[in-house]
Amino acid sequence: MTFSIVVAFGQKTRVIGKDGDIPWNIPSDMKNFSRLTTGHTVVMGRKTYESIPKKYRPLPKRRNIVLTRNEGWREDGVEVVREMIDIFELLEPGEQVFVIGGESVYRLFLPLCKYLYISYINSLAEGDTFFPEFSNEDFPIIYHVHIGHEDDLDKPREGDDHTYILTVHQSKDFKEKFDSEAFRNTLKIV
Numbered sequence: 624m625t626f627s628i629v630v631a632f633g634q635k636t637r638v639i640g641k642d643g644d645i646p647w648n649i650p651s652d653m654k655n656f657s658r659l660t661t662g663h664t665v666v667m668g669r670k671t672y673e674s675i676p677k678k679y680r681p682l683p684k685r686r687n688i689v690l691t692r693n694e695g696w697r698e699d700g701v702e703v704v705r706e707m708i709d710i711f712e713l714l715e716p717g718e719q720v721f722v723i724g725g726e727s728v729y730r731l732f733l734p735l736c737k738y739l740y741i742s743y744i745n746s747l748a749e750g751d752t753f754f755p756e757f758s759n760e761d762f763p764i765i766y767h768v769h770i771g772h773e774d775d776l777d778k779p780r781e782g783d784d785h786t787y788i789l790t791v792h793q794s795k796d797f798k799e800k801f802d803s804e805a806f807r808n809t810l811k812i813v
């Protein structure tokens with residue numbers, strides 16, 4: 624199985640959330656997220672799960688796994704684990720697992736991850752949850768693309784409230800070549 628992180632954070636601040644929500648509205652990046660994770664497994668903390676609007680959860684066409692210490696917490700279509708270690712008993716050998724937040728769950732899984740799919744958001748929004756620090760030596764950048772308006776890259780894409788840099792980091796412990804063509808095709812990046 625392969626673990627990867629998917630996250631969007633403020634380029635200068637590493638902010639990921641505020642008051643249980645995401646402090647920007649970037650539909651094009653939500654589409655990237657959906658295209659990347661559909662057909663695979665997503666792992667998240669209970670707070671992130673509850674931050675997803677009810678009509679979109681459990682995230683469709685994905686195996687949803689939620690971490691909580693609350694023995695009574697249940698939700699249709701969700702597999703619940705009380706400890707990180709329990710996740711390994713649920714997973715199959717070839718499974719692609721995307722860790723989708725929030726802060727506490729990113730911290731837990733970062734050391735295990737092969738890829739970090741990071742959208743560096745051009746926003747100075749304040750927040751109360753952050754992506755953990757990591758080193759570019761441990762996770763070198765292997766792919767990046769600036770996403771902005773097609774006529775003026777300094778402006779956001781229509782519908783988005785910020786520009787961003789979609790970036791893939793690969794753990795230095797994994798040497799295999801990243802298939803950027805397949806990645807672009809999956810996300811429909813032109």
Ligand SMILES: NC(=O)c1ccc[n+]([C@@H]2O[C@H](COP(=O)([O-])OP(=O)(O)OC[C@H]3O[C@@H](n4cnc5c(N)ncnc54)[C@H](OP(=O)(O)O)[C@@H]3O)[C@@H](O)[C@H]2O)c1
Pocket residue numbers: 629630631632638639640641642643644645667668669670671672674690691692693696704705706707723724725726727728729731752
């Ligand atoms: N920008 C992004 O890409 C992005 C992505 C995801 C989330 N977010 C934002 O991040 C914020 C939420 O992050 P957060 O760190 O506060 O919460 P979180 O990581 O989503 O959830 C925390 C909860 O997960 C459970 N948990 C965490 N570690 C556990 C462990 N080792 N064992 C068992 N259960 C464990 C606990 O649930 P119980 O309390 O039920 O025990 C804990 O309270 C929100 O604002 C959200 O919008 C942003």
